[in-house]
Amino acid sequence: MEETITGADTAQIPQQRGESLLETAVRYAEERHWDVFPGTWLETADGVQRCSCEDAGCAAPGAHPTRADWAAQATGSATVARRMWQKQPTASILLPTGRTFDVIEVPESAGFLALARMERMELTLGPVTLSPDRRMRFFVLPGASAKVPELLRKIGWSQSSLDLVALGEGAYVAAPPTRFAARGAVQWACRPTPANRWLPDAEELISPLAYACGRDR
Numbered sequence: 001m002e003e004t005i006t007g008a009d010t011a012q013i014p015q016q017r018g019e020s021l022l023e024t025a026v027r028y029a030e031e032r033h034w035d036v037f038p039g040t041w042l043e044t045a046d047g048v049q050r051c052s053c054e055d056a057g058c059a060a061p062g063a064h065p066t067r068a069d070w071a072a073q074a075t076g077s078a079t080v081a082r083r084m085w086q087k088q089p090t091a092s093i094l095l096p097t098g099r100t101f102d103v104i105e106v107p108e109s110a111g112f113l114a115l116a117r118m119e120r121m122e123l124t125l126g127p128v129t130l131s132p133d134r135r136m137r138f139f140v141l142p143g144a145s146a147k148v149p150e151l152l153r154k155i156g157w158s159q160s161s162l163d164l165v166a167l168g169e170g171a172y173v174a175a176p177p178t179r180f181a182a183r184g185a186v187q188w189a190c191r192p193t194p195a196n197r198w199l200p201d202a203e204e205l206i207s208p209l210a211y212a213c214g215r216d217r
Contacts, residue, residue: 021177022085025093028175030078032192035099037074038084038091039065039174042181049181060133061181063092063174071096071170092178098169101126101199102144103137104206105165105173106213111136114205114212115189121208126199128190129176132183137173138209144168144202151206162213166202 028034040052042062051061058064067073074096075081085091097103106114108130115136118125126139145168149159167173179185190196 019177020085020089021091021093022082022089024175024177025081025085026078028093028095029076029081032197033076033100035074035076035096036081036175037065037070037094037096037172038088039063039070039094039178041088041090041092042179051181058181060174063094063178063180063186065094065172066091070094070172074099093175094172094178095175097167097171097173098142098145100142101139102142102202103139103167103171103173104144104148104202104209105135105137105167106209107163107216108134108136110163110209110212110216111138111189113215114138114208117208117212118205123204123208124196124198124200125190125205126196127188127192129173129186130189131174131186132180136189137167138205139199140202140205141199142168145171147202148206151203152210155207155210157210157214162210163216164209164213 025036028036040062042049043052049061051058053066075084111128111130115128128139129137131137145166148166152159152162174186176186176188
């Protein structure tokens with residue numbers, strides 16, 4: 001759970017504890033200017049949580065789009081977001097990448113190693129999520145998905161040799177406090193604050209991320 005943000009940060013993406021998905025989605029649109037769209041949700045049948053898509057083999061239960069035109073559905077309007085979640089208050093919160101941010105995704109173990117290294121390097125980070133699927137996602141400036149292969153090549157890595165994925169236009173990530181069936185909720189490893197409103201470029205983070213993924217193989 002997120003801790004209460006105090007002082008000047010109070011109005012900026014507050015704690016998730018006890019806050020509805022609706023209010024959180026509205027805050028992402030209103031305070032961070034992120035596009036949001038509602039995804040699937042969890043339903044309980046015979047004591048078992050299942051995805052609302054009703055696919056018994058769903059790979060991301062409770063955390064994927066409900067329709068093919070999800071990209072057109074995404075909105076940066078707090079008013080529209082509120083209306084969307086009022087229709088389905090338990091819908092997951094999904095954020096399209098390739099708009100206000102791209103995402104670099106790595107395994108959880110590599111992500112924690114990279115975070116420690118970045119702290120020592122005194123790098124400025126954007127928000128970072130930690131998901132129940134044991135993946136960590138680093139928010140960076142848009143355009144990263146196109147640049148990452150060449151950035152990796154320049155430091156001696158090929159993208160195919162690392163478990164490192166750059167998500168840009170046409171992709172999305174689940175945002176806290178979205179829940180995955182039986183696996184828990186998406187959390188912030190580095191929460192959104194006024195200090196990280198300006199996102200880092202992929203070039204600033206690629207070296208420690210590649211190093212951590214190489215160590216994690």
